[in-house]
Every structure is written in structure tokens, then in C-alpha cells.
Amino acid sequence: MIELSKVTKSFNSAVKAVDNIDLKVESGEIFGFLGPNGAGKTTTIKMMTGILAPDNGSILIDGLDISKDPLKAKKQFGFVPDSPNMFLKLKGFEYLNFMSDIYDVPTKERKEKIEMLSNRFEMTKALGDQIQSYSHGMRQKIIIMGVLIHNPSVWILDEPMTGLDPRASFTLKEMMREHADKGNTVFFSTHVLDVAEKICDRVAVINKGKLLFCGKLDEMKAHFKVQGESLEKIFLDMTEHE
Amino acid sequence: MNKKLLILTIALMKNGFSFPKEKSKKIKKILLFVVLALSLLPMAYGIITFLTSAYDELAKVGEEGVLLSLGIAVSAFVIFFFGLFYTMNTFYFSDDVENLLPLPIKSSHILGAKFIIVTVFEYLTGSLIFLPILIVYGAKSGGGVLYYVYALLIFLTLPVIPIVLDSVIVMIIMRFTNLAKNKDAFRTISAVIAIIFGVGVSTMSQRFVLNQGAGHTQLGNNSLVAITSNIFPASKLGALGLINHGNLSGLVYTGLFIIVSLLGFYLFLLLGNKLYFKGVTGVSVSSSSKKQISSAELSRKSIRSTVIKSYVLKELRILFRTPAFFINCILMNFIWPIMLLIPILTQPKSMNGNGIGAMVGLLQTEGITGMVFVAFFGAMLFVSSSNGIAATSISREGENIFFNKYIPVNYKTQIMAKVITGVIMGIVGMLSISIVAVIVLKLPLPLMALICVTSFLAILFSNFVGIIIDLFNPKLHWDNEQKAIKQNLNLVLSMAICVAFGGLTIFAVIKLNLNLIQIVVSLVAVYGLLDSLLYLFLKKIGSKIFSKIEY
Numbered sequence: 001m002i003e004l005s006k007v008t009k010s011f012n013s014a015v016k017a018v019d020n021i022d023l024k025v026e027s028g029e030i031f032g033f034l035g036p037n038g039a040g041k042t043t044t045i046k047m048m049t050g051i052l053a054p055d056n057g058s059i060l061i062d063g064l065d066i067s068k069d070p071l072k073a074k075k076q077f078g079f080v081p082d083s084p085n086m087f088l089k090l091k092g093f094e095y096l097n098f099m100s101d102i103y104d105v106p107t108k109e110r111k112e113k114i115e116m117l118s119n120r121f122e123m124t125k126a127l128g129d130q131i132q133s134y135s136h137g138m139r140q141k142i143i144i145m146g147v148l149i150h151n152p153s154v155w156i157l158d159e160p161m162t163g164l165d166p167r168a169s170f171t172l173k174e175m176m177r178e179h180a181d182k183g184n185t186v187f188f189s190t191h192v193l194d195v196a197e198k199i200c201d202r203v204a205v206i207n208k209g210k211l212l213f214c215g216k217l218d219e220m221k222a223h224f225k226v227q228g229e230s231l232e233k234i235f236l237d238m239t240e241h242e
Numbered sequence: 243m244n245k246k247l248l249i250l251t252i253a254l255m256k257n258g259f260s261f262p263k264e265k266s267k268k269i270k271k272i273l274l275f276v277v278l279a280l281s282l283l284p285m286a287y288g289i290i291t292f293l294t295s296a297y298d299e300l301a302k303v304g305e306e307g308v309l310l311s312l313g314i315a316v317s318a319f320v321i322f323f324f325g326l327f328y329t330m331n332t333f334y335f336s337d338d339v340e341n342l343l344p345l346p347i348k349s350s351h352i353l354g355a356k357f358i359i360v361t362v363f364e365y366l367t368g369s370l371i372f373l374p375i376l377i378v379y380g381a382k383s384g385g386g387v388l389y390y391v392y393a394l395l396i397f398l399t400l401p402v403i404p405i406v407l408d409s410v411i412v413m414i415i416m417r418f419t420n421l422a423k424n425k426d427a428f429r430t431i432s433a434v435i436a437i438i439f440g441v442g443v444s445t446m447s448q449r450f451v452l453n454q455g456a457g458h459t460q461l462g463n464n465s466l467v468a469i470t471s472n473i474f475p476a477s478k479l480g481a482l483g484l485i486n487h488g489n490l491s492g493l494v495y496t497g498l499f500i501i502v503s504l505l506g507f508y509l510f511l512l513l514g515n516k517l518y519f520k521g522v523t524g525v526s527v528s529s530s531s532k533k534q535i536s537s538a539e540l541s542r543k544s545i546r547s548t549v550i551k552s553y554v555l556k557e558l559r560i561l562f563r564t565p566a567f568f569i570n571c572i573l574m575n576f577i578w579p580i581m582l583l584i585p586i587l588t589q590p591k592s593m594n595g596n597g598i599g600a601m602v603g604l605l606q607t608e609g610i611t612g613m614v615f616v617a618f619f620g621a622m623l624f625v626s627s628s629n630g631i632a633a634t635s636i637s638r639e640g641e642n643i644f645f646n647k648y649i650p651v652n653y654k655t656q657i658m659a660k661v662i663t664g665v666i667m668g669i670v671g672m673l674s675i676s677i678v679a680v681i682v683l684k685l686p687l688p689l690m691a692l693i694c695v696t697s698f699l700a701i702l703f704s705n706f707v708g709i710i711i712d713l714f715n716p717k718l719h720w721d722n723e724q725k726a727i728k729q730n731l732n733l734v735l736s737m738a739i740c741v742a743f744g745g746l747t748i749f750a751v752i753k754l755n756l757n758l759i760q761i762v763v764s765l766v767a768v769y770g771l772l773d774s775l776l777y778l779f780l781k782k783i784g785s786k787i788f789s790k791i792e793y
Contacts, residue, residue: 046644049647049648050647050648051644051647051648052792053789053790070650071650071651071652072650074648074649074650075650079648081644081645083641085642086642086645087556087560089559089560089563089564090556090559090560093535093540093543093544094556094559096544097543097544097552098552098553098555098556100544100546101546101547101548101549101551101552101553102549102552102553102649102650102651103649103650104546104549105546106546107544107545107546110544110546111540111541111544114540114544115537115540124534124535125532125533125534126532127535127540128533128535129532130563
């Protein structure tokens with residue numbers, strides 16, 4: 001479960017990157033966070049993960065406050081950042097082991113996890129090579145594997161589908177569904193509406209730092225009273241005329 | 243200068259030296275420069291005093307020209323030495339060539355722009371050594387306007403030939419690395435070969451020249467000029483031009499010096515067109531083995547370890563595997579023993595009796611052990627800060643600094659892991675110097691062991707200082723690794739502070755006239771206390787500062 005209440009963040013100037021956002025993501029659901037480029041998605045995610053400190057408001061991950069109890073809260077989630085260009089000089093398995101040590105994963109469990117994940121993501125032949133030699137999609141996959149290795153209850157993913165081939169993208173969506181169905185939380189940002197439309201239980205739309213909508217997809221259509229219109233059209237209208 | 247070349251040079255330069263736009267950061271940066279300048283002042287004063295008295299002594303025997311010729315020769319050597327690093331960094335590790343190649347720019351312009359950037363760097367190096375010599379000589383000899391005009395021309399031209407040599411060596415070696423499969427590793431090894439080769443060549447030439455000249459030292463009338471300048475043959479022209487600035491031959495020599503340098507640059511362009519681009523393309527491409535890791539292998543390799551050990555290992559892996567980090571942070575630890583060896587190896591055989599032999603004898607004398615002890619301690623402060631591992635440890639994270647913030651590892655642990663990484667490499671550097679000291683200078687082993695144990699506190703100190711400086715003002719905005727280190731003032735500042743502490747420690751020990759035991763006890767007490775204070779500072783305040791760093 002993720003709870004944001006009255007979260008605000010501004011950088012240097014008067015312009016608020018995130019403006020007084022209230023958001024509650026329940027356990028057991030896949031939650032899509034939509035918005036155009038520069039809307040405040042990444043800033044919100046950075047605050048949720050403890051990378052940025054909010055100016056105001058509080059953020060709870062599974063009931064733990066990220067500012068007050070950062071280490072415990074950070075153990076609850078796994079985070080996939082929007083750029084997978086990290087640790088390029090490490091070999092795949094070295095990275096996975098490093099992440100396992102960081103998250104205290106026992107030897108036996110990590111070995112099983114590494115084998116299971118590399119099979120599912122078809123990365124078994126890449127683990128011995130430096131991440132630098134990976135394609136964009138493979139880098140994305142190894143980062144996702146590193147996140148899943150400690151079995152976090154909350155997944156936070158920033159634009160996770162970018163660069164994935166259709167097969168890997170399908171696997172990830174499948175895994176997101178499985179994870180949520182076990183009573184866990186999946187929160188991800190995207191600007192690709194098709195993805196949101198297919199897998200999200202609920203969505204929120206953010207633009208210019210303000211939350212425009214939060215609810216189920218059909219509610220969104222009803223809310224804007226344009227039955228029959230494509231979601232894309234609604235989305236474009238909503239973020240343009242704000 | 244060609245307009246396009248100028249634009250390209252400025253663009254590449256700007257890319258490297260971005261001056262912050264925000265006012266608070268601007269002030270911070272200016273303050274940093276002021277502190278740096280101030281910490282260099284005592285050194286400048288010392289150098290000028292030394293040069294003035296050297297001039298007076300040499301003038302007595304009519305050899306004042308030696309100051310210039312030796313100055314030019316030494317500057318050319320130092321420029322050549324640092325140039326090896328600069329050219330390697332600018333030509334091969336700055337990752338910008340692949341972005342430039344698709345643009346409609348002549349290849350000679352890319353080469354030229356990079357050459358100019360290295361030259362500008364070298365003006366900074368030159369201004370530390372060559373400029374004081376030019377000024378002292380000018381002031382002392384009462385040189386007129388013409389002297390200073392020639393001096394300026396020669397100052398500006400001096401780096402050209404050493405850099406041409408550097409880049410030719412580097413380009414030839416790097417040309418072949420592109421054939422290798424594991425490029426990073428091979429490139430790193432080539433860099434090491436280039437440095438050894440460069441140092442070797444200059445050591446040999448120096449030795450040859452000194453051997454040749456050993457018999458003629460008493461000739462008078464600036465005859466030493468001819469001999470010492472042989473180290474870089476063309477630099478003789480520059481020295482002769484300056485010494486004879488009063489008559490026509492001065493103009494001819496200066497003119498010839500500039501023409502030779504221009505020819506050198508032209509040669510560089512010709513060779514560069516043939517060698518450079520084939521060697522540099524594909525720098526960042528690395529091949530993969532695509533081999534399946536067996537289950538047994540995986541079991542062996544995935545064993546749980548503590549967070550701090552895992553973190554240190556990660557830091558070391560990145561330092562060793564990133565060529566720019568390897569050259570500047572790892573290799574640096576082995577440079578100082580080599581530096582110690584050069585003057586010893588270049589001693590001509592005839593001088594063995596009173597050169598190194600005398601030094602070994604001197605070091606064995608009773609009462610001097612205390613001096614040796616504190617000198618080594620002071621040197622370790624400098625040496626372990628020179629690798630810059632701690633002073634760039636936050637900067638090196640770059641745009642990925644966010645990783646440090648979302649992992650469930652507290653900032654104290656992360657800071658200490660970074661300090662430990664620097665300390666490990668500092669110890670490696672210390673041991674390599676110790677081996678040279680024990681074998682070549684014949685220092686007794688028990689004394690050396692005691693020195694090493696005490697100097698551990700110096701290594702700890704320089705790493706604490708380094709990371710504190712980097713925490714306050716990390717340079718996170720860089721687009722290739724060498725910028726995180728080479729163009730990072732935090733490294734220079736931490737070195738300046740450590741040099742100042744080293745100097746102060748040595749000065750205090752001499753002033754107080756302590757014996758060996760007193761020296762050991764007081765060094766352990768003072769640095770033990772300083773290290774504890776810095777540790778507490780890092781633990782309490784350092785973690786807070788780390789938590790506030792935002793990209």
C-alpha cells in the first residue's frame with residue numbers, strides 16, 4: 001500500500017513540480033500513473049522512493065513513513081528507475097549479487113531467485129557479461145531482476161516498458177499481474193496509454209504537478225462524459241486544456 | 243585560427259568547464275578558487291625565493307642562462323609527463339568523438355580542437371613551473387619589453403612539441419587496441435604501456451644526456467644550456483632565443499623554435515588523420531561472450547556477504563574497470579614509486595659514489611631516522627590524497643546518485659565504504675613506495691614497518707578530508723567519466739589541504755627537534771585525534787549532507 005497526503009515539491013522557483021497531491025494505492029492492485037512529459041510523474045516517484053524530500057506532506061509505504069523511517073520503508077519496495085544505464089562496468093551476476101547483499105537476501109534464496117528470473121527474462125546467457133555490453137532492453141531487464149530479487153511487497157516502476165521487446169514486455173506485465181494478485185502493490189508510471197488501458201486496475205492522471213483524475217478507467221471515461229471516444233483523445237484533451 | 247576549429251574548440255571546452263548558473267553555486271565555486279589560490283601562495287613564495295637565490299649563485303659563475311635552459315627542459319619534461327594523461331583522457335576517454343563524426347566537420351578540426359584543449363591544460367601546468375622562472379630571470383637580468391614578448395611567445399609554444407610526442411605515442415599504441423576483444427581492459431593496459439614507455443624514453447634520454455655532459459660542466463658562458471636542453475632538443479632554441487633577446491640571433495632562435503613547433507603540430511595532424519580515428523571509434527562498444535553460467539558456477543559466485551564488503555567490492559570493480567578511473571585513481575598509486583626511481587635511475591654511473599650511495603649513507607646516519615619518518619608520513623598524506631578516490635567518490639556517482647538514496651543502506655555505511663575503498667588503495671600505494679625505499683634506499687625493514695603502521699593514520703586522514711570536501715560540493719553533472727575526476731576541483735582542494743598538513747607536520751617536527759620516539763608518539767596522538775574528530779563529523783553531519791544531495 002502506498003499513501004501520499006498533501007505532497008508538494010518545488011525546485012528553486014515558485015513553480016510547483018508537484019502540487020498538493022493526495023493519492024492512495026491499495027494492496028492487490030496495479031496502479032497506473034499517467035501524464036505527459038514534465039508533468040511531475042518522475043518527481044512524485046522520486047519522493048516516494050526517498051530520492052527527493054518533499055517540501056510538505058507525508059508518504060507512507062506499507063504504513064512506514066519514508067522520511068521518518070527511511071531504511072525500513074526502503075526495504076518494502078523495489079524501484080525500477082527510468083534510465084537503466086547503471087553499473088555498466090559490473091557483470092550481470094555481480095550486479096544481482098550486489099543488490100542481494102544490499103537487501104540482505106540469503107545465499108540459497110538468491111541463487112534460486114537469480115535462476116528463476118534469468119530463465120523468465122531469457123537472460124541466462126548474459127549474466128557473465130558486463131552490463132555495458134547489453135542492449136537497452138537487456139539493461140532494463142537486469143535492473144528489473146535486481147529489484148525483484150529481494151521480493152519486495154511494493155513495486156514502483158518508472159516507465160518500465162520503454163525499450164523492452166514485446167516478449168519481455170509481456171513477461172513483465174504478466175509478472176505485475178501475478179504480484180498484485182498475491183495481495184501486493186504495483187505502481188508504475190507511463191505515457192503509453194495502451195499499456196495502462198490493458199493492465200491497470202486504477203489510474204491517476206497528473207499534469208503540471210496537479211492530480212487531474214484518480215479512479216478506474218471506465219470511471220475516467222464516464223467522468224469526462226465522452227463515451228465512445230478513445231482514451232487517447234480524452235487524455236490529450238485533459239492534459240492540453242488544463 | 244580557422245573559424246570552425248575555434249567554434250569546435252570552444253564547444254568542447256564549454257562541455258568540460260560548465261560554470262554554474264545559480265548564484266549560490268557560483269559563489270561557492272569562486273570561494274573554492276580563492277581557497278585554492280591562498281593555499282598555493284606559500285608554495286609560490288618558496289619557489290620564487292629559491293629561484294632568486296639560484297639565479298644569484300649561477301650568475302657568479304656566468305651560468306645564469308642555465309636557469310632558463312634547465313627551466314625549459316624541466317618544464318617540457320613535466321608537460322610531457324602530465325601530457326600523457328591529458329592526451330589519453332582528451333583523445334580517447336572523453337567519448338565525444340562518436341557524436342562529432344556524423345557532423346560535417348573536418349577530421350583535422352576535431353584533432354586540432356582536442357590538441358588545443360590539451361595545450362590549454364598544459365598552460366596551467368606550465369604556469370606553475372615555467373612562469374616563475376621566466377619572471378625571476380626577467381626581473382633579475384633586467385630584460386626589456388622584447389624579453390617579455392619572446393618569453394610570452396615561448397611560453398605559449400613550449401607545450402606543443404611535448405604534446406605532439408605524447409599524442410603520437412598514445413595514438414600508435416591505441417591504434418592497436420581496437421583489435422582487441424575486451425576493449426576496456428586492453429585500453430587500460432595500453433594506457434599503462436604508454437606511460438611506462440613515455441617515462442622510459444625520457445629517463446633514457448636524460449641519462450644519455452647527463453652521461454655525455456658529465457665532463458664539460460665547468461665550461462662557463464652558459465655552455466650548460468646546450469647540454470641540459472638536449473632532453474627536448476627543440477627547447478634549446480627557446481632557451482637561446484630568450485638568452486640572446488638583445489640581438490638578432492635571439493629573434494632567429496625564437497622564430498626557429500616557433501617554426502619547429504608548428505612543423506611538429508603539422509606532423510601530428512598528418513599522423514592523427516592516419517591513426518586517431520581508426521583507434522578511437524568503437525571505444526564504448528564492448529563485446530559479450532554470451533556464455534551460459536552453470537548452476538555450480540552460480541552457486542560459487544552468489545554467496546551472501548555483508549553490505550559494506552559488497553559495497554567496497556562494487557566501488558573497486560568500477561574503479562578498476564573504467565579506464566578513466568583506472569588511470570587517474572588506481573594507476574596514480576604506482577606513479578610515486580616510479581617518480582622516486584627516476585632520479586635514481588637517471589644518475590650517471592660515475593656519480594654513483596657520491597649520488598645515490600651518499601644518500602643511502604645519509605639515511606643510515608643516527609638521528610636522521612626521525613626526519614625520514616616524518617618525511618614519509620608527510621609524503622603519504624600527499625600520495626594518498628593524489629589518487630582522488632575519496633575526493634571524487636560522490637562525484638563519480640554522477641547522475642546515478644539517486645541509487646544511493648533509494649537503497650536501504652544508511653548514508654554512514656555508504657560513506658565509510660567509500661572511505662575504505664580509498665584507504666585500501668592508499669595502503670597499496672604506501673606499500674609500493676615502501677618496497678622501493680627498502681630495496682633502493684636500503685631503509686631498515688623494522689623502521690619501514692613502523693613508518694607504515696603510523697602512516698595508516700595519514701592515509702585515513704586524507705581520505706576523510708577528501709570525502710568531506712566531495713560531500714559538500716559534489717560534481718555530479720558530467721557526461722563522461724574523466725570529467726568526474728580530471729576536471730574536479732575537489733581533488734585539487736583536498737590535495738592542497740593534505741599538502742598543507744604534511745608541510746606543517748614536517749615543519750613542526752623540525753622546529754620542536756623531536757627524537758624518533760617522540761615523533762611516533764606525537765604523530766599517533768595528533769593524527770589519531772584528528773581522525774577521530776573527522777570520523778565523528780562524517781558520522782553525524784556527513785550523513786545529513788549526503789541525504790540532502792540532489793541531482
